[in-house]
Amino acid sequence: MSWSFVDRRTVLTVMGAAWLGAAAEAGAYTIYVSNEKDNTISVIDSDKLAVVSTWKVGRRPRGITLSLDGKWLYVCASDDNRVDVVDTATGKVVRNLRSGPDPELFVLHPKGNPLYIANEDDNMVTVVDVETNRVLAEVPVGVEPEGMGISPDGAILVNTSETTNMAHFIDTTSHQVVGNVLVDARPRIAEFSTDGKTLWVSSEVGGTVSVIDPASRQIIKKIEFSIPGITKEAIQPVGVRLTKDGKRAFVALGPANRVAVVNAETFEVEKYLLVGQRVWQLAMTPDEKLLISTNGVSNDVSIIDVEAEKVLKSVRVGGYPWGVVVGPK
Amino acid sequence: MVPFRSRHPLLACQAICLLLGICISIALPIGPAWAQTPQPVEIRIALITRQPPPPPLYEFDPVPEDEGLAGGRLAVRDNNTTGQFTGHRYILEEETLEEGQDAIAAARSLVARGVGFLAVNLPADELLAIADALKGENVMLFNVSATDDRLRGDDCRANVFHMAPSRAMLTDALAQFLAFKRWRRLFLIVGPQPGDKLYAEAMKRAARKFGLVIAAEKPWEFGPLARAKADSPTTAGALTFTQNLDYDIAVVADEAGDFGDYLAYRTWDPRLVVGTQGLIATTWHPTFEVWGAAQAQTRFRRTADRLMRPLDYQVWMAVRAIGEAVTQTKATDPSAVRQFIRGTEFSLPAYKGVSLSFRPWDQQLRQPLLLVQPRFLVSVAPEQGFLHQRTPLDTLGFDQPESACKLQ
Numbered sequence: 011m012s013w014s015f016v017d018r019r020t021v022l023t024v025m026g027a028a029w030l031g032a033a034a035e036a037g038a039y040t041i042y043v044s045n046e047k048d049n050t051i052s053v054i055d056s057d058k059l060a061v062v063s064t065w066k067v068g069r070r071p072r073g074i075t076l077s078l079d080g081k082w083l084y085v086c087a088s089d090d091n092r093v094d095v096v097d098t099a100t101g102k103v104v105r106n107l108r109s110g111p112d113p114e115l116f117v118l119h120p121k122g123n124p125l126y127i128a129n130e131d132d133n134m135v136t137v138v139d140v141e142t143n144r145v146l147a148e149v150p151v152g153v154e155p156e157g158m159g160i161s162p163d164g165a166i167l168v169n170t171s172e173t174t175n176m177a178h179f180i181d182t183t184s185h186q187v188v189g190n191v192l193v194d195a196r197p198r199i200a201e202f203s204t205d206g207k208t209l210w211v212s213s214e215v216g217g218t219v220s221v222i223d224p225a226s227r228q229i230i231k232k233i234e235f236s237i238p239g240i241t242k243e244a245i246q247p248v249g250v251r252l253t254k255d256g257k258r259a260f261v262a263l264g265p266a267n268r269v270a271v272v273n274a275e276t277f278e279v280e281k282y283l284l285v286g287q288r289v290w291q292l293a294m295t296p297d298e299k300l301l302i303s304t305n306g307v308s309n310d311v312s313i314i315d316v317e318a319e320k321v322l323k324s325v326r327v328g329g330y331p332w333g334v335v336v337g338p339k
Numbered sequence: 340m341v342p343f344r345s346r347h348p349l350l351a352c353q354a355i356c357l358l359l360g361i362c363i364s365i366a367l368p369i370g371p372a373w374a375q376t377p378q379p380v381e382i383r384i385a386l387i388t389r390q391p392p393p394p395p396l397y398e399f400d401p402v403p404e405d406e407g408l409a410g411g412r413l414a415v416r417d418n419n420t421t422g423q424f425t426g427h428r429y430i431l432e433e434e435t436l437e438e439g440q441d442a443i444a445a446a447r448s449l450v451a452r453g454v455g456f457l458a459v460n461l462p463a464d465e466l467l468a469i470a471d472a473l474k475g476e477n478v479m480l481f482n483v484s485a486t487d488d489r490l491r492g493d494d495c496r497a498n499v500f501h502m503a504p505s506r507a508m509l510t511d512a513l514a515q516f517l518a519f520k521r522w523r524r525l526f527l528i529v530g531p532q533p534g535d536k537l538y539a540e541a542m543k544r545a546a547r548k549f550g551l552v553i554a555a556e557k558p559w560e561f562g563p564l565a566r567a568k569a570d571s572p573t574t575a576g577a578l579t580f581t582q583n584l585d586y587d588i589a590v591v592a593d594e595a596g597d598f599g600d601y602l603a604y605r606t607w608d609p610r611l612v613v614g615t616q617g618l619i620a621t622t623w624h625p626t627f628e629v630w631g632a633a634q635a636q637t638r639f640r641r642t643a644d645r646l647m648r649p650l651d652y653q654v655w656m657a658v659r660a661i662g663e664a665v666t667q668t669k670a671t672d673p674s675a676v677r678q679f680i681r682g683t684e685f686s687l688p689a690y691k692g693v694s695l696s697f698r699p700w701d702q703q704l705r706q707p708l709l710l711v712q713p714r715f716l717v718s719v720a721p722e723q724g725f726l727h728q729r730t731p732l733d734t735l736g737f738d739q740p741e742s743a744c745k746l747q
Binding site: 112130131133150152153154171172173174175176178187190192194195196215216241242243246265 | 666688
């Protein structure tokens with residue numbers, strides 16, 4: 011490590027601290043991280059960048075999301091075959107939702123209800139009304155459904171099936187599969203751009219991100235990654251997040267321990283940010299100033315300055331951090 | 340698949356609706372990409388296997404009657420879940436031969452019935468006889484169990500693809516681990532069966548390859564002591580067999596499991612046992628749960644009502660490889676599938692963290708191997724630091740320049 015590098019880091023930390031100091035006046039965001047092995051949620055304050063509390067939830071918590079008002083945290087308790095609803099004011103599980111067996115990941119309708127859940131062990135997507143806890147539909151999909159994305163208008167739900175290697179397009183009114191796009195091996199995440207014009211699907215084993223035109227259901231670009239000194243096999247894209255202006259995308263690359271910064275207009279990879287080990291999921295603060303990555307093997311999260319494209323800090327959380335979501339102020 | 344094994348009784352009626360939904364979606368394939376197939380195209384896959392001899396009166400861990408078959412059934416179910424979107428229907432024909440029944444005739448009759456893909460769970464000689472009898476036919480064979488190196492060398496066949504790892508791959512995986520641990524001086528204990536001798540040969544080759552030393556080698560001459568009952572007389576020689584030797588670790592070659600388990604804790608010096616017992620290299624293990632393997636374990640256990648075994652996994656991979664090639668190419672003709680599977684575009688995700696592919700020079704599946712002790716996963720080969728210009732997976736087994744295989 012060279013001195014100049016240390017200097018830059020120091021300067022950055024100071025800059026980061028200065029910026030965070032400014033942000034504190036406006037109030038902090040709350041970052042929630044699910045710890046798959048510990049059955050807990052780590053709660054991080056976005057000003058202090060430290061764990062402020064740890065909440066107990068059901069077994070094997072993975073997918074995690076918030077109600078629109080930020081009052082309820084939904085957690086897939088995979089091994090308990092249910093979704094826990096946590097009161098974010100008290101940190102207590104207040105009720106459970108019917109999720110179908112082995113819920114892994116889910117997505118909330120843009121209007122806040124219903125919740126669409128991928129049942130990994132059951133080749134099914136379960137649609138649950140979060141108010142009445144009624145199962146509205148079960149949609150048969152491919153083997154090991156995981157990734158869940160919903161178009162900004164809420165009309166189209168996209169589920170990826172890890173072993174079938176498809177993105178299934180589901181009409182949210184009829185609950186029917188209306189189209190399938192074959193992608194590379196083990197698709198993990200489906201993420202729409204804010205304008206709904208592109209759909210990004212990461213393929214963990216295939217090592218690519220497919221950018222799909224949701225209208226024609228054609229792949230318009232397959233993004234590949236290459237990092238000097240890292241084998242092709244270690245590059246395993248999972249989490250994908252886009253900025254609201256549609257200019258940049260961030261892709262978590264698993265055991266490559268990097269988050270790729272992609273120009274979302276040209277689809278060129280511009281940069282790789284070194285984070286913790288086995289980076290899977292990503293979340294951004296609503297003001298898009300911070301990006302948080304869960305690093306499953308090093309048991310921490312990396313906090314990334316989105317503007318500077320620099321890693322600010324690692325925060326130690328629980329065992330096997332899996333999912334991450336950020337609440338409103 | 341039991342998709343409606345729901346905990347919620349209220350879902351019973353929805354289950355019926357869903358069943359209808361599935362039927363409709365099969366009858367009317369959905370989505371523009373697949374809309375051209377009104378009737379699903381059938382893909383017939385057979386698993387040819389031999390009835391195992393009945394187990395002895397008491398066997399604590401008997402070979403299940405459906406070993407291998409259960410893996411094939413799960414893979415066909417997985418393929419068909421995908422097939423409902425692509426307009427394909429996979430059918431598994433289960434051909435279990437009686438003792439003495441002719442394997443070649445059975446294979447010929449399967450092909451005559453329209454089977455284009457044949458997974459073979461038979462010893463090397465019978466596999467070769469089938470491969471030669473079916474030469475020129477439009478059929479692909481998958482070797483799911485024979486580990487013989489000659490099947491990937493002098494006796495390789497163009498119509499055979501190997502899902503089972505070779506002895507060279509198994510011993511290379513162990514040797515890499517021993518080299519990584521710097522346990523370099525091996526004491527090789529070789530059983531009386533032909534397979535044991537081949538395993539020992541493979542171990543010697545692996546030792547040379549990874550800089551280990553065979554410090555001592557002895558044949559095992561005390562019979563199947565691991566199968567002896569507690570009140571059986573124990574040969575005194577077996578107790579002093581390992582005395583006065585200078586070695587780091589004992590490597591046992593006992594593929595039948597007749598005596599290898601006897602050795603641990605009975606060596607003269609406190610030494611660990613690896614090889615065919617103790618720490619072993621394998622394709623699958625019940626304690627393996629990373630890279631999504633936990634999903635496969637629970638899916639298998641739910642359908643077969645037992646734990647998944649390596650042979651189940653190897654058959655599962657064969658059937659899934661066919662499904663993967665059909666989905667990718669939209670072709671169902673065995674020669675088209677063969678062409679694709681041999682190529683660089685083919686990649687099989689199989690819960691090993693990397694995608695698997697075939698070595699074009701001998702049609703052996705490249706795959707990481709698990710190093711396990713009976714109740715724990717110890718490591719995954721290739722070990723870190725063993726590099727290769729193509730892929731680290733090619734550090735296991737015979738590489739292209741050293742292969743004796745001439746495919747024909």
